[in-house]
Amino acid sequence: MNNGKHVHGKFQKKGERGYKNFIGNKTEGQGFADKRKRKIQHEYRKLLKKEKKSEVESTKHVSVLDELSEEEETPPDVSKQKSTKKSIGTYSKAHHEYKQRKKEKERKKQEAKKNREAMDAAIEKYNKKKQSNYKLLCKRTSKGQPVMKHQIDYLLEKIKKQKAKS
Structure with missing residues (x-):
């Protein structure tokens, strides 16, 4: 039929290839070299990770050996007391931090509640004043005409407030 390749349900001519399955050719430059370089870098990083792991494990073994030698030098009762104190210390330290965080959280909660109540009171006061002004x-x-006495008093108060601020 057609001398092209079948791609996703459509035929495609030889010169109309949209992409390639490989990296690198003469026109693209150093595609293969870049791929090889990345592979070598990956292998090197893997090797570094393995060395770090083995280094950490060897230090762990050394530290365990040091602890064992220290225990041999000191009487067994003293080493047991140190380990129990340390475990209690870490637990109590964590517990203390937990209590501090809880107190801080409670304090913030109380402060937020106080601020909210103050804001509600201020809004309530504002709304009452606005309502009384509106009624006046x-x-x-x-005959349906506005009472000018109240409007003039309102304007006078407003002017006095402005005068007091400046």
Whole structure:
């Protein structure tokens, strides 16, 4: 039929290849060399990791041997007391840190509650004042005209506040 390759349900001509399955050729430069270089770097890093692990394990063995030699020098009762103190110390230290975090959390909670209550009180006060001003300013005469006395008093108070601030 067609002298192209079958790609994802469609035929494709030889010159219309969209991608390649390999890296590197003469036009791309050093594709194969780069791949080889990356492989060598990967192998080197793997080797370094293995050396670090073996180094850590050897230091662990050395530290265990040091502890054993120290235990032989000191009486067995003293070494047992040290180990129990250390385990109790780590537990009590962790417990102490836990209590401190809990106290800090509780303090922050109380502070947030106090701030929230203060904010609610301020909003309540603001709303009451706004409502009272609204009631005064909305008063009307029997004929439906606004009562100017209340509006003039409101403006006078406003001017006095501005004067006091500056």
